Amino acid sequence: MTEVPGNDASTSQPRTWPDDWKERKEGKDCPACAEGRTDDTGYGVRFFSGEVADAYLCRRATLPGYSVVVFRDRHVADLMDLTPKEVAAFFGEVQTVARLLTAVFKPAHVNYDFLGNAVPHVHGHVVLRYVDDPAPGRPIGPPDAREMSVDEFRRQLEELRAAAEG
Numbered sequence: 751m752t753e754v755p756g757n758d759a760s761t762s763q764p765r766t767w768p769d770d771w772k773e774r775k776e777g778k779d780c781p782a783c784a785e786g787r788t789d790d791t792g793y794g795v796r797f798f799s800g801e802v803a804d805a806y807l808c809r810r811a812t813l814p815g816y817s818v819v820v821f822r823d824r825h826v827a828d829l830m831d832l833t834p835k836e837v838a839a840f841f842g843e844v845q846t847v848a849r850l851l852t853a854v855f856k857p858a859h860v861n862y863d864f865l866g867n868a869v870p871h872v873h874g875h876v877v878l879r880y881v882d883d884p885a886p887g888r889p890i891g892p893p894d895a896r897e898m899s900v901d902e903f904r905r906q907l908e909e910l911r912a913a914a915e916g
């Protein structure tokens with residue numbers, strides 16, 4: 751187990767991160783742990799359930815297929831704190847999820863964002879990129895995320911679940 755980093759490291763500016771950030775990294779009030787292995791997180795609906803991770807198609811997305819993969823075995827804030835076996839299992843499942851998404855959405859490229867700035871529990875954002883998306887050659891953020899229609903969302907979810915079963 752590595753030490754939880756960064757609780758008192760600063761750039762000599764007034765603190766902007768939550769006072770209880772270190773406790774949150776250790777699991778205090780963790781929303782990912784509280785929701786458990788649910789089918790619907792509110793922000794998304796599960797289309798993949800593996801040994802150690804669940805993947806959710808997000809209702810709000812900048813681009814089609816935007817999904818989140820959550821490590822589910824225990825509370826871990828940082829990839830550094832996964833055991834070698836957990837890393838292998840988790841990234842194997844992230845790869846499976848990316849393959850499912852690619853089979854359904856046919857993106858030009860796939861981005862993987864591991865941030866944990868809002869929820870310090872290991873999870874990754876899988877962002878599909880398209881040849882006509884608005885930020886070629888750069889990361890693409892969520893500011894212009896839109897909510898999909900219920901029908902569009904249901905259709906995408908059905909395709910992903912069919913791919914996961916196939």
Ligand SMILES: [Zn+2]
Binds near residue numbers: 780782783826
């Ligand atoms: Zn957690």
